[in-house]
Amino acid sequence: MDLKPTTTDHRRLAQLARQRFxxxxxxxxxxLDNRVHEFLTELMxxxxxxxEMQQRRDAWMSYQAxxxxxxxxxxxAWREALLPQSATAAMPLDGGLELVGDDVVENKLLASRIALTVVEHVGAPFDAARQRTQYLEGRELSGRDVLRPETLCLRLVEPxxxxxxxxxxxxxxxxxxxxxxxELALAQYQALARLYDQQGVAAAEGLRALVRRPLGTGASRHGALGPDSGGATLGRETPFPATLVAQPGAMPAPKAGARPGAAGLANPLAYARQRAQGVMVQLRRLLTLPLTGGDMAQAPPASPALVHALADERVxxxxxxxxxxxxVEDYSPQAVVHVAQVVRERAAxxxxxxxxxxEKAIIEVVxxxxxxxxxxxxxxxxxxxxxxxxxxxxxxxxxxxxxFFSDLAHPARQLIDRMGSCVLGFDASAIGGTALETEVRRIVQVIEQYPETGKRVFELVLAEFxxxxxxxxxxxQSTSRIVSVAQQVEQRETLAIQYTIELRNLLKDMPVRDEIRExxxxxxxxxxxxxxxxxGPQHADTVAYKQxxxxxxxxxxxxxxxxxxxRVIQQLPALLQRLRQGLVLTGVTGAPQDAQIKLLTDTLAEAFLSKTASIAQEHIDAMARRLANLEDFISEDMLGDMPLSADNIELLLGIDASAIHVxxxxxxxxxxxxxxxxxxxxxxxxxxxxxxxxxxxxxxxWHSRRKQLHLFAAMDGSSYLLQLKRLGAYLQAGLLVAQEEESLTLRAxxxxxxxLDANPERLFE
Incomplete structure (x- = not known):
C-alpha cells in the first residue's frame, strides 16, 4: 500500500530515516577506528x-594518543548534523560566499577526495535514498544534509x-x-532503503519524473530547457550545477560543496563538457542532420538562390x-534594437x-x-x-x-565567446573608443571581407585576438608593473632551483663539510x-658572487x-664581506646574518686546523669554470615545483606590494x-x-611563460598573483568562480x- 501521510508525517519519516542512518x-x-589502527601498525x-619510517612511527603514536x-x-559531529541548520555551526557547503581560511579550503579538498571513493561505493543506493527523501520533504537535500557523502566526509576530517x-x-x-x-555508508544507505520500503515510500524509479531540478543556480536568466524530442532530458537532476561552456579552457569551477557524482567529483570538467555537449546534441537532433560515428555528415551545397542572397550580403x-x-557609427541602445530587427528581417x-x-532550420537557429x-x-x-x-x-x-552545431571548440564559436567574455566586464562608457572595441571592429571587418568563407578565417582572427x-x-601601468615583477619572480625562483641543482652536482664528489653545503x-x-x-648573469656582481x-x-x-x-688568512676578510653583501641582497640582515656568518667562520676555523687532505686544485678550477657560465648548462627540464614568497615581490624591485595579494x-x-x-x-x-x-x-x-604564476586584476587596481597549485585549489573549492557559468554562444x-521548444513551427516557416 502506498504511503499517503500528511506533510508532517512525511517530514517525521524523513527525519527518522536520518536518525537511523x-x-x-x-x-x-x-x-573504522580498528581498520585505521591496524593499517598504521602494519605500515610501521x-x-x-x-x-618515512619515523613519520609512520610518529603517526602511529599520535593516533594511539x-x-x-x-x-x-x-x-x-554526525549527530549535530541532525539538528536544524540554524542551530548548527556547520560550515556551509552550498557554494555561497563564506569567510574561509586556508584550513577550511584544505579540509574541503581532503573531504572531497575521500568522498570520491565513498560515492563509488554508494552511488546508486545514495541516489535512491536522496530521491525518496526529497519526495517526502518536497525539496532538495541541502548542501549540509547528513545524507550527502561529502557532508559525512567533511565531518570526519574536521574532528x-x-x-x-x-x-x-x-x-x-x-x-x-x-x-x-x-562500506559503512553503503550498508546504511541500504538500510535506509529497507526502511522506506517498509513504510511504503515509492521506489526511486517512480519518483524520477517528480523530482526535477532546473539547469542549475547559474543557468541562463532566460530559463531552462525541458526534455528534447529524442528523450535527452537537459533538466534532469545533475551532480553539479549546470556549468555549461563552449570551450575547454573557460570552464568555471563547480560550487564548493556541490554534490558530486561518481564520475563528476573525479573530473568535474569532463562532466561539464558532457552537459554542454548535451545541448549541442539536442540542437543536432532538432536540425535532423545525421551523425555518423560521431563525425558530422558533409553538408550538401546550399540552394542557388540562397547562395546568391549570401553573395549579395558580401557585396x-x-x-x-x-x-x-x-x-558616423551609432552605438546607442536604439541602434542595438535596430540591428536586432535587421537580424530578424535578414533571416526571414x-x-x-x-x-x-x-536550410530554413539552420537559418532560424543562427x-x-x-x-x-x-x-x-x-x-x-x-x-x-x-x-x-x-x-x-x-x-x-x-x-x-x-x-558548427556540435563542436564546442569550433573557431567561430570560440571567437565570439572570447570576445564576449572579455567585454562583459565593461560598461558602455568604459569600452567606447578603447583598443578592445577597436579590435572587435577590426576582426569583424576582416571576417566580412575575407576571401574565404569557411572556418579558416575564424581560426586566423581568433589567433590574432x-x-x-x-x-x-x-x-x-599598474598591471604591467606587476607583470614585470611576477616575471622576474618566476625567473628568480626558477634560477634558484637550477643553481641549487647544479651546485649539488658540482659538490657531489667533493669532501665539503655539511655546513658549507647547506x-x-x-x-x-x-x-x-x-x-x-x-x-644579469654576467654582471660583475653576479660573477663575483659565483667566485x-x-x-x-x-x-x-x-x-x-x-x-x-x-692564502686563506689573506682572502678571508674580503670573502666574508662578499658573503654579507650577498645575504643583504636576499633580505638577510642583522642577527640572522650574523648567525650564518658565525657558523661559516667556525667551520672555516676547523678546516684551517684540519690535517686531512685538501680538495684538489683542478676540482676547484673546474667548479669555477662551470659556475662562471652556469646558465649555459641548466635547463627547465631539471625543475620541480617552484616556491614563491610574498617577500620576493618587494625584494626584487623594491616596490610597494600592498596592492598585490600573493x-x-x-x-x-x-x-x-x-x-x-x-x-x-x-x-x-x-x-x-x-x-x-x-x-x-x-x-x-596574465600568466607566466611556464604557467606557474597567474595574475588576476581588479578594477580598483588591486591584483591577485596565484601560484599554479593554489589556483587549482581555488578553482576546485569554488573560491575562484567564472562570472559566466556558460559561454555566450552556448547560452545563445x-x-x-x-x-523552438515552445514554437517548433517557426523552423520551417
Missing part, C-alpha cells in the same frame, strides 16, 4: 627510508584535526579509511566598409530563398542565437552592434560545416638567482700546508586534471575571487532551443 554510521565507527613494520577523542568528535591529529597523517591512512567508510559589406570613413529573407527544410547575443545587455552596445554583423559569416559557416589580449590586458644550497643559490635577475662560492668551498677544505693557510602554493595536493584546467584558462575571462573573506571582481590578465544556443 546516523546511528548506524556511529555504530560502525569502532570498526614495512621497510622504508629512515624518514588521540584515536578515542577523534571517534567521539566524529560521533558528535581529526580538532582531536590533535595531523592532516598529513590522514593522508597516510587515506586508502583504508575511505574504503572502510564507503553590401564591401560597400559598407568602403564608405565607412564618412559614416534568407528563408524565402532556402530550398530545403534543413538568427535566434544572434538575437540572444544582442539581447545580452551586459555586453556594451558598441560591441553588440558589431556582433550583429557576424550573422551572415556565421550562417555561411553553419551551412557549409554542420559541425589571443595575441592582442595578451598585450591589451597588461597595458595598464649554506650554498639554501642561501647562496638564492643570492646567485637574485643577482642574475636584477643585474665567492668557489672561494668558500676551497677555504672550507683542509689546509695541510703553510702556503694555503696564509597566494602561494601551500602543499595541498591538487588533482592533475584540475591543474590542467587551471593552465587552460583563457585570458580576459572575468571571475569572482573569494580571498580571506573578501570578494572581488577580477579579470584573468540554449535560448534558441527554448524558443
Amino acid at each position: 546516523v546511528e548506524g554510521l556511529c555504530a560502525g565507527l569502532p570498526a 613494520g614495512q621497510t622504508a627510508t629512515q624518514r 588521540h584515536r578515542k577523542a577523534w571517534i567521539e568528535l566524529v560521533t558528535r 581529526w584535526l580538532e582531536a590533535g591529529l595531523k592532516r598529513e597523517d590522514m593522508q597516510l591512512v587515506l586508502d583504508p579509511l575511505q574504503r572502510q567508510l564507503g 553590401a559589406a564591401d560597400l559598407y566598409y568602403s564608405d565607412m570613413a564618412t559614416l 529573407e534568407f528563408k524565402k530563398k532556402a530550398g530545403t527544410a534543413s 538568427a535566434l542565437m544572434f538575437q540572444s547575443i544582442l539581447s545580452e545587455d551586459r555586453i556594451p552596445p558598441a560591441v553588440r552592434v558589431w556582433f550583429a554583423r557576424l550573422q551572415v559569416p556565421v550562417l555561411r559557416v553553419a551551412l557549409a560545416e554542420p559541425e 589571443e595575441k592582442f589580449l595578451a598585450k591589451f590586458l597588461t597595458e595598464r 649554506f650554498l644550497f639554501k642561501s647562496w643559490a638564492e643570492v646567485l638567482a637574485m643577482s642574475a635577475v636584477r643585474d 665567492a662560492a668557489v672561494d668558500l668551498v676551497w677555504a672550507a677544505s683542509a689546509k695541510p700546508n703553510r702556503a694555503d693557510r696564509t 597566494i602561494a602554493d601551500n602543499g595541498v595536493p591538487v588533482p592533475e586534471d584540475v591543474l590542467a584546467w587551471a593552465q587552460r584558462l583563457p585570458l580576459g575571462v572575468w571571475f569572482t575571487v573569494d580571498h580571506n573573506g573578501a570578494s572581488a571582481h577580477v579579470q584573468y590578465v 544556443t540554449r535560448d534558441a532551443l527554448t524558443k
Whole structure:
C-alpha cells in the first residue's frame, strides 16, 4: 500500500530515516577506528627510508594518543548534523560566499577526495535514498544534509584535526579509511532503503519524473530547457550545477560543496563538457542532420538562390566598409534594437530563398542565437552592434560545416565567446573608443571581407585576438608593473632551483663539510638567482658572487700546508664581506646574518686546523669554470615545483606590494586534471575571487611563460598573483568562480532551443 501521510508525517519519516542512518554510521565507527589502527601498525613494520619510517612511527603514536577523542568528535559531529541548520555551526557547503581560511579550503579538498571513493561505493543506493527523501520533504537535500557523502566526509576530517591529529597523517591512512567508510555508508544507505520500503515510500524509479531540478543556480536568466524530442532530458537532476561552456579552457569551477557524482567529483570538467555537449546534441537532433560515428555528415551545397542572397550580403559589406570613413557609427541602445530587427528581417529573407527544410532550420537557429547575443545587455552596445554583423559569416559557416552545431571548440564559436567574455566586464562608457572595441571592429571587418568563407578565417582572427589580449590586458601601468615583477619572480625562483641543482652536482664528489653545503644550497643559490635577475648573469656582481662560492668551498677544505693557510688568512676578510653583501641582497640582515656568518667562520676555523687532505686544485678550477657560465648548462627540464614568497615581490624591485595579494602554493595536493584546467584558462575571462573573506571582481590578465604564476586584476587596481597549485585549489573549492557559468554562444544556443521548444513551427516557416 502506498504511503499517503500528511506533510508532517512525511517530514517525521524523513527525519527518522536520518536518525537511523546516523546511528548506524556511529555504530560502525569502532570498526573504522580498528581498520585505521591496524593499517598504521602494519605500515610501521614495512621497510622504508629512515624518514618515512619515523613519520609512520610518529603517526602511529599520535593516533594511539588521540584515536578515542577523534571517534567521539566524529560521533558528535554526525549527530549535530541532525539538528536544524540554524542551530548548527556547520560550515556551509552550498557554494555561497563564506569567510574561509586556508584550513577550511584544505579540509574541503581532503573531504572531497575521500568522498570520491565513498560515492563509488554508494552511488546508486545514495541516489535512491536522496530521491525518496526529497519526495517526502518536497525539496532538495541541502548542501549540509547528513545524507550527502561529502557532508559525512567533511565531518570526519574536521574532528581529526580538532582531536590533535595531523592532516598529513590522514593522508597516510587515506586508502583504508575511505574504503572502510564507503562500506559503512553503503550498508546504511541500504538500510535506509529497507526502511522506506517498509513504510511504503515509492521506489526511486517512480519518483524520477517528480523530482526535477532546473539547469542549475547559474543557468541562463532566460530559463531552462525541458526534455528534447529524442528523450535527452537537459533538466534532469545533475551532480553539479549546470556549468555549461563552449570551450575547454573557460570552464568555471563547480560550487564548493556541490554534490558530486561518481564520475563528476573525479573530473568535474569532463562532466561539464558532457552537459554542454548535451545541448549541442539536442540542437543536432532538432536540425535532423545525421551523425555518423560521431563525425558530422558533409553538408550538401546550399540552394542557388540562397547562395546568391549570401553573395549579395558580401557585396553590401564591401560597400559598407568602403564608405565607412564618412559614416558616423551609432552605438546607442536604439541602434542595438535596430540591428536586432535587421537580424530578424535578414533571416526571414534568407528563408524565402532556402530550398530545403534543413536550410530554413539552420537559418532560424543562427538568427535566434544572434538575437540572444544582442539581447545580452551586459555586453556594451558598441560591441553588440558589431556582433550583429557576424550573422551572415556565421550562417555561411553553419551551412557549409554542420559541425558548427556540435563542436564546442569550433573557431567561430570560440571567437565570439572570447570576445564576449572579455567585454562583459565593461560598461558602455568604459569600452567606447578603447583598443578592445577597436579590435572587435577590426576582426569583424576582416571576417566580412575575407576571401574565404569557411572556418579558416575564424581560426586566423581568433589567433590574432589571443595575441592582442595578451598585450591589451597588461597595458595598464599598474598591471604591467606587476607583470614585470611576477616575471622576474618566476625567473628568480626558477634560477634558484637550477643553481641549487647544479651546485649539488658540482659538490657531489667533493669532501665539503655539511655546513658549507647547506649554506650554498639554501642561501647562496638564492643570492646567485637574485643577482642574475636584477643585474644579469654576467654582471660583475653576479660573477663575483659565483667566485665567492668557489672561494668558500676551497677555504672550507683542509689546509695541510703553510702556503694555503696564509692564502686563506689573506682572502678571508674580503670573502666574508662578499658573503654579507650577498645575504643583504636576499633580505638577510642583522642577527640572522650574523648567525650564518658565525657558523661559516667556525667551520672555516676547523678546516684551517684540519690535517686531512685538501680538495684538489683542478676540482676547484673546474667548479669555477662551470659556475662562471652556469646558465649555459641548466635547463627547465631539471625543475620541480617552484616556491614563491610574498617577500620576493618587494625584494626584487623594491616596490610597494600592498596592492598585490600573493597566494602561494601551500602543499595541498591538487588533482592533475584540475591543474590542467587551471593552465587552460583563457585570458580576459572575468571571475569572482573569494580571498580571506573578501570578494572581488577580477579579470584573468596574465600568466607566466611556464604557467606557474597567474595574475588576476581588479578594477580598483588591486591584483591577485596565484601560484599554479593554489589556483587549482581555488578553482576546485569554488573560491575562484567564472562570472559566466556558460559561454555566450552556448547560452545563445540554449535560448534558441527554448524558443523552438515552445514554437517548433517557426523552423520551417
